[in-house]
Amino acid sequence: MAPLIALISSFLLFRIIGLLGLSYFDNWHTALQGAVAIMFLLTASAHWGKRRVDLIRMVPPAFPKKEWIVTVTGCLEIAGAIAICLPPFSLAAAIGLTLMLVAMFPANIYAAHEKLTIGGRPVPNLPFRALLQLIFIAAILLTSPLFGQ
Template sequence: MIPFYALIASFLLFRGVGLLGLQYWNDWQTALQWAIAVMLLLGASAHWGRRRPDLVRMVPPVFPGKEWIVTVTGMLEITGAIGLLLPAVSLAAAVCLVVLLTAMLPANIYAARNQLMIGGKPVPKLPVRLAIELVFIAAVLLASPLI
C-alpha cells in the first residue's frame, strides 16, 4: 500500500507545485510521470532492504531463481522510473513498465491468496491488490506520450 500512497501523495504535491506557478510542474502529465517515478523508486528500494525476504516469498513457487527475480525486477523498476522522465525514451519506458507490472501480477496474486506479509503487515486482499495494480498500469498509460 505504501507505493500506492506515495503515488497519490507525490502526484498531489507535484501538481500543487505546478498550480502555484512553477511552469515545469504545470502539466498534469509531467506531475504524474514524476509521481510514478517516486512510486517506482520507493518500491524498488524494498528489493534490497529489510523487505527483500518478504518480496522473495511473494514469488510463486513455480518460478525458479526467486532472489534473482526480485533483484532484476527492482533494477527494472529503477530503469523504468528514470526512463519515464526522459522524453526520448518515455514511450518505450511506459510500454516496458506496463509489461513489468503485468509480469509481476502473479506474485501479487500469490501474496494475496496466501495472506503473506510485507514489512510485518498483511498484503491487501486480492480485489484491493488487483485494483491497485490497475491504478498503477492506468497511471503509467496516462503518463505516457501516447495520451
C-alpha cells in the first residue's frame, strides 16, 4: 500500500508545485514521471532494508539464488526510476519497468497464497495485488513518450 500512497501523493505534490510555476513538473506527464520514480525508489529501498528478508521469502521456491534476485530487482528499480525521468531513456525504462513488474508477479501470487507478511503486515490478497499491479503498470506506461510531451 505504501507504494500506491507514494505514487499518488508525490504526483499531487509535483502537480501543485508545477502549477505554482516552481519546478519543471509543469504538466501531468512530468509529474507522473517524478511520481513513478519516487515510488520505485521507495520500493527499491526495501531490497536492502529491514524488509529484505520478507522480499527474499516472497521469491517462489522454484527460483534459485533468491538473495541475488532481490538485489538485482532493487538495482533495476533504481535504474528505472532514474531513466524514467530522462527523455532519451524514458520509453526503454517504461518498457523495462513494466516487464519487471510482470516478471515479479509470481512472487506476489506466491506471497498471497502462502499468506506471507512484509514488514509484519500481511501481503495484500491476490485480487487487490493484481489491481495494484495494473495501476502501477498504467502509471509507468503513461510516463512513456507515447502519452506525453
